[in-house]
Amino acid sequence: MRLPCGPLHIARAWATEHGVALGQVATEDKSNEITAIPVLLGQLERKKAVVTIDAMGCQKDIARDIVAGGGDFVIAVKDNQPKLAAAIASVVEKHLEGELQARRHRNYQTDTHGHGRRDERFHWVAQVPPGFAAKGEWPWIKAIGTAVRITTHADGTQSDEVRYYMLSRFLSGKRFGEVVRGHWGIESMHWVLDVTFGEDRTRTRQRVLANNLSWVRRFAITLLKRHPEKDSIRGKMIRCLMDTSFLNEVLTLQGN
Structure with a gap:
């Protein structure tokens, strides 16, 4: 069985006030985010949002x-x-x-x-x-x-x-x-994904794997952002590598 390969476009939902990734939907092959956004919205609770x-x-x-x-x-x-x-x-x-x-x-x-x-x-x-x-x-x-x-x-x-x-x-x-500023704050997340996690440099062409890896990166950003330590995402990542106690705090949200 040949798994689908090729460029992957993803529509993502992000709770700006809490710094939490809410969901994402990968587009169909030869499609774009316009078709994925309604699917993603259907997975989210929109009432009063x-x-x-x-x-x-x-x-x-x-x-x-x-x-x-x-x-x-x-x-x-x-x-x-x-x-x-x-x-x-x-x-x-x-x-x-x-x-x-x-x-x-x-x-x-x-x-x-x-x-x-x-x-x-x-x-x-x-x-x-x-x-x-x-x-x-x-x-x-x-x-x-x-x-x-x-x-x-x-x-x-x-x-x-x-x-x-x-x-x-x-x-x-x-x-x-506040809403306008909050939306464009999402661009900082994209910057972190590109610069810190190297997402734009990835050469993964198998679409299911690329989608799963994208989820893992966003989950990692959510955990790192929610830790109260006053440091950059990269700084927290380095500390996780060097300090297993700090890593445990990040993974279990004990620092919150």
Whole structure:
């Protein structure tokens, strides 16, 4: 029997507030994450949860399933949904021009310093206005949001980034900002998987084995993150190699 081989794409769920891997689903051969996300959502309890997904997950079926399961969504919107992106951009432009000042909207701003740079983040969320162009196709959208980040680097240069979002609930500005930051915190997990665990360098081509190894790595990250020791993931891994007592604490969650 020949086992399936080839590139493996995986849709993953991560509880950002607790640093716990909730689940993952490998895509079918010659498919992508869009088909795996609904399967993964079906395995999770969504009631009262806020589900965040990047722009690939900006699909009508996915939005409907999240709301049907009792949850809410904050999903990034990009050019893969051009009509929706244009409708949101139009609302934001009208707000900036002062045409929508009467509509309910909320703001939240943060200013942080670290790693040799300054990050100013501006979050704006508003109820969907009457006549919203995409309302008919996306009836689950109750609010739209914008997240702007302006980064001042050590050499004085600046860079900026603007993202649009659709929301199923009119969140507070602070909560919207926390959700957006929490989602992009997942990128730090991907960095750990790549740099610390060498996931991108793996040459495992057998799909079932690759999926199982991916699960093991995420389980390891969960255990290491939940240990209260103030150290990096790599530092904790090295200590586990050198100290069996510490390894036992990590494996049994005794340090919590």
